[in-house]
Amino acid sequence: MTPHELHRYVRAYNWDDGVEPILALLDDPAVERATALLVYWLLQGPWHTFLPESFGPHPHDAAIRMLQDRLLANEFPSGTLAFDAIGDLGVTRVQLLRLSRAGMPEGLARVG
Numbered sequence: 001m002t003p004h005e006l007h008r009y010v011r012a013y014n015w016d017d018g019v020e021p022i023l024a025l026l027d028d029p030a031v032e033r034a035t036a037l038l039v040y041w042l043l044q045g046p047w048h049t050f051l052p053e054s055f056g057p058h059p060h061d062a063a064i065r066m067l068q069d070r071l072l073a074n075e076f077p078s079g080t081l082a083f084d085a086i087g088d089l090g091v092t093r094v095q096l097l098r099l100s101r102a103g104m105p106e107g108l109a110r111v112g
Contacts, residue, residue, distance in 0.1 A: 001028070003079050007035045010042070019043065023063050026070075032079035033071070033111045040067050040108065041089055050102040071108060082112025 001009065006028060013022060022039055025031065040046070045068055048058040058064060070076065085091040086109075096109055 001030060003030050003032045003035065003081055006031055007038065007081050010035055010038050015042065019060055019063065023060075023067075026067065031076060032081045033074075033076040034079070034081035034083035036067065036071055036076040037083040037085075037108065037111060038088065040064070040071060041085055041091075043067070046085075046099050046104055046108060050099050050104045068108070072105065078111060080112075082110075084110040084112075086110075 006025060010022060010025070015022075026036060026039065043060060043064050044055070044058065045064040047055045048061060048064060049068060085096065086093065091109075099109075100106065
């Protein structure tokens with residue numbers, strides 16, 4: 001699949017079918033940073049990583065941490081796709097500010 005097809009697949013994926021297919025997809029060399037960020041946010045990674053006292057444990061904490069480490073290590077190419085937590089997922093500026101104050105790097109909120 002192309003980077004755009006992979007991104008569309010993640011957007012349309014039925015998460016009730018489990019996260020394993022999406023986590024496996026992250027090893028595809030065609031996955032761009034925007035798609036990896038989309039997965040990170042759809043897994044609610046920022047909330048469970050930076051505000052765990054408010055959201056409690058997540059059944060996929062290890063996968064979230066591994067994905068976050070890969071994002072912070074810039075393991076995914078930037079490519080042509082874009083992601084913005086505010087525009088793509090409806091995260092508010094207040095929520096981003098709260099996450100930022102809790103230590104979330106800005107690079108985990110947008111690309112492109």
